[in-house]
Each structure stands twice: as structure tokens, then as C-alpha cells.
Amino acid sequence: MFFQKHFLLAISIASILIFESCNNTDYSDAIQLSGSIAGYESGYLVLFSVDTASSYPIDSVKPDGNGNFRLRIAVEGEGFYFFKKGRSVSVVFPAFPGDSLQFDFNPSLKAVVQGGREAEIYAEFSSGISSAEASMDSLTRAMLNARHTPDFAKIRATTDSAFNRIKFELKNEAIAFIQSNPSLLSNILVINAMPGRAVLFDETTDYNHFFVVDSLLQLYHKGNKHVAFFHSRANRLRNRIEAEREAMLNLTPGSIAPEISLPGTSGQVMNLKDKPGKITLIYFWTPTDALSRKSNAGIKELYEKYKGDGFAVFAVSFDPFMDRFTNAVNLDKLWWNNVNDTLGMKSPLLSEYQISGFPAFVLIDKEGRIIERFLSDKALAIWLEENFAKVDAK
Template structure:
């Protein structure tokens, strides 16, 4: 009788979903203390790495249930109101099951659908790397508190080796699992490395399953790869134009010198502001020898942008659409700032993302 009842319930659920057009259920079971009134929030991770709210449900006795329609598999995250952390999963057609402790959502067990099985396989495969990384962080913090420079340097070297291990693991996973949605995210992560091997990433993308290449996330990745190749060292820098602080349009082609530094930055970017004094020093030293700088701000507020220019003494030319990571950033495949490109007098990119002493050394080499 119990088996028959379960079968009838399954048929009823399927029929109900068919009538409403729903094709997925996401059921979660949580362990631990959950404050009364806590809600579970389902958010889509967009191809631009924004979090877009999809649905919110009440948690009852540690359980929650989302139902809806998903056309193609996409990365989503579930968060709990008032609690830290989140649970990444692939939302797709089927019955997805999640089991987790509220204080460690990142280590949830996810199953019930093909893409989430692949995601779980990836997480399990890199678990030892994550554990070692956490251990290194604790050791480095201890060494830093003791001002143990020798151990700090050794731990940095080990951390660099661990990053290489992770890069190799991710590369192997993408090669072996071309049908996985997570493989697209791994390629996008590789692309953010300033020293990324674009040719290798393009080859890995070409090897993805056709069903994955048609997703919106993969199409954005394809554009990013193309833009990355377009702005590789040795390529002609794409021209663009945007408003100056005074409101006039200025094109890159109109702002070039013997050597031109295109500097992507923003008033809200602390590393950018920390690097600005170095850029000011380089500019003052080499502007009379032919160095030009065009600052491209990714600010969202024009007043903040203009104030930062004045406060930091940035005397070169500036442009901004005041639209965060806008079309110019996408054209140059800029996913994080500071980012910069050094161009020769013909607009050919000869170096990228140099900072501090490396930037000055390169400019000194080009403008002796």
C-alpha cells in the first residue's frame, strides 16, 4: 500500500507540474538551528556574474521547496535570510535534492539531476586542494602575526604551487567533462587571470558539448574569449569613444601619443587608488618623452569619478560612460580592475596589466 501511495503521489506531482508548466522542483533539508521566519532565497547567477532574485520561500521545520520552469541548465545560488554563506547549484529540469547544515552551506550534498551530479563530482575532486588552501591561510596568518618573514615567503611559494595545481585540475575537468555547465564557469575563471593562455581557453571552449555552447553563459564566454584574443599582446587595440568629465566625446585614437597607457580604474576601487600615485610618478617622469595616458573609469557616479581625479592628481585625459563594467570594459575583456594596456604609436598592444616597478621599468624601456 505504501509503494502504491508513493507512486500515486509522484504521478499527481508530475501531472500538477505539467498543468502549471513547471518542470523542476528544488527540495532542501537543513540541519542546525534556524531562526523562526527565516526564508530561502533562490538567485540566478547571470553570465555577467550578477545575482538575480528568482524566488523566495519560507523554511518550515528545516525544509524548503522551490518549483518552477527552467529552459536550460544555469548556475543558481540559494541563500538563507539573515545567515551567511550560500549554496551554489545548477537549476535544471528534474527533481533536485539538497541536504546541508545551515552553518556550512558550501558543503551541501546535491543530487537528483545530471548537472548537479557533475557539480558534486567537481567539488569532491578539488576538496583536498581547498582543504590545503584553508590550512595555508591559517599558517600564513600565524606567521604574519609573528612577523616570521621567512615562513611567510615559503607559504607564498606553496600557495602559488597550489594555485597551479588548481589550474591543472580545472583544465583536466573541463577536458573530461565537456557536457558540464560548471565547465563554462571554470573557463570564465581562467579567463580572468591576467596571464591566461587564451589559445588554450579557446581550444577548451571548442571542445565543449554543443548543448552547452548554446547556453547564454557559454555565448557570453565565447564573446569574452574573442575580445581577449582581440586585445592580446601584438593585436591592434580596438578604438572606442566616451564622454570626458566635461561631457565631450573623446576617442582613444584622438588621445594617443608615442606610448599610450589605457588605464581601467574607478573611484571605488581601492587597489586602483593605491596604484594611482605610482602612475602619477611615471606620468610626470615620461610625459615629455611622449607618454600619454587615457583613464577609463568604471564608476557609476560621475561626481565620485571627478572627485577621485582631483583628489589623486590625475592630470591626464579621462573618459567614462559611468556605467560600471560597460561596453568598453567588455570590448577589452576587463572583468576586474585595475587593468591596463600599453600601446605603441600605431595602437598595437605591447604589454598588459603592469603595475608598480614593472610598469615604470617597461615605460623606461620604451621611452629611454
């Protein structure tokens, strides 16, 4: 009896200690998420964590009969999350340790967000993206409905103009958001926004905005995994821009054209430098590109017109398949020097010659020095008409 009483007493004391421990749990490293789903009937609300290159589910909750839910998760640092229920997906939201966020979801998981260090202010910006996407969807439907009408061309032009205006206004809002909130981790989401599945900021033309955001993130959130990933991306972009600038300096008129050494239709390697003594057009194209195939006819006319006066063509194709390249040469009757790079769009020649689209044209003189670059066969034809005799006489 003595041992039984003491055993029961020990159990009681342990229970009290456990209860007190639970009541005193420190939730400073946790995120508390609560809210409601309008029109909720059944199913689980799944919470996903966004990693640097993917996303994965980390918890779930089943709302009560009124659609109310509450969820608490422990986190190691700030990050990005989203909810999913069936096929419905919420927008991504930022959350920090200690945040308490309230969500008012509609049936498709569009939400009004309150609370949190950044979630509420970012939600205001993301609602603008949602509105823009709704407008884009409406314009797309109008254009599709008109595709068989006599006014389709006019409607499409109007639609394209409206698309560009929406994107322009949204980009200005994004820039203003970053300028007004320089310390936010959410700027990663802003710079990567894709309304209507189209990038808002393009790395090629908007790289300065990427560099600004990278500098701000390094200042305020250095050490965060998302910031580290974005920093690596920004550094790759910096290196690419620097390489492009260096390449452009090497492609100025008067510079020696970079060497090209590739196999021709017979498989034998041909070198650009082995074809001296003529004014040569380096013609970049690809057999699978409609504009290139159309341009072939124009280049053939120029070749026939000027070849007797010392004009040559050194055509460089970018196709992974030699057979397709050879067939295109024979089908289009391209009887000049033809070579092909089976690396295709991964060819280093594209960066060396700064080729961003096909077809592209670089004219070099008899010594292999660059005379001029052209973006169309029509521009090339006009230049040759006005200048070929002068250049050939040198």
C-alpha cells in the same frame, strides 16, 4: 430544486476535473529541489537565479521543524542557481528542466548534492574549490599572525609558495574536469572559478583554455543565454589577442615607433616625430605608481650621462589629472620632454605599445625606428653601457 441539484452536480464535476488536471500536470519543464538543513531553527531559504551579469531571487521556502524543505520551479531551459539564507550562500549549481536535486546542507549552506543532469558531478569539483579556499584561508591567517615576527619574510615566502602550489593543482584539476566532461554546461563555472577571490584561469595567459571551452559550449549548448554571453566574451578576447599580435609585429626592432601626440606640462601638444636626430628613450610611467617614481631617479642618471652624446627622453605619463602630472614632473625634476595622456589606463597607446605595467621603456634610433624594449631601468642601463656608442656611431 431542479436547478439547485444540477448546479451542485456541475460544481462536483468541475471539482473532479480540476483535481484530475492537477494530478496530470506535466512537470517535465520544472526543477524539483529538496533536502534538509542541519541545525535549522528559523527563516526562509531563498533560491536565486544567476543571469549573465547579475542574480535575482525567484522563489523561497520555509523548511519544516526538522529543517526539511521541498521546492518546485518552472524553467524555460538550463541555467545556474544558488540558495541563500541570511548571510549564508550556497555554491552555484547547474540545473536542467526535469532535474530532481537533493541537498544536504550544513548550517553555513555547504552541501552534498545528489541527482541532476550535471549538478552532482559539478558539486564534486566545487568541493575541491571549497577545500582549496579553506587551505588558503588557513595560510593567510598564519601569515597575518606572523607579520610582526622576525621570521615574517621567510613565512611569507613559504606561504606564497603554498598558495601557488594550491592554485597550480586546482588548475590542473579544472583542466582534467573539462577534458573528461566536454559536454557540460558547467564548464562555464569551471573556467570562471575564483578560489580565494583570485581567478583560476587568467585571460592574458590562459586564453587557449577559454577558446576550448567556448568551442565545446557552442557544440553542445548553442542557444543558451549563458553560452551566448560567454561566446561574446571569447570573441572579444580573440580580437584582443589578434590586435596584440599585430601590435607586437609593429613593435619589432627596425619598425617605426607609433606616433605619440599629447600635451605637455604647459598644455602645448608635443609630437614624438618632431624630436628627430637623437637616440630617444620613450619612457612610459604614471605619477601614482611607486615603481615609476623610483625609476625616475635612475632615468635621470642615464639622461645626464648620455645627453651630451645625443641621447633624449620622451616621457609619457598616464594620469587623468594634468595638475598631478605637472606636480610630479616638477617635484621629481624631470627636465626632458614630458607629455601626459588624461585617458589614463584607457589610453590606446597602451595597446599600441603593448604596455602591461609601469614603468616601461622603448628605445628608438635617430630615424624613429625601434631599437629595443626594456622592462626596467637597470636593464636599460646595462644595454646603454654596452651598446650606446655602437648605435650612436651609425
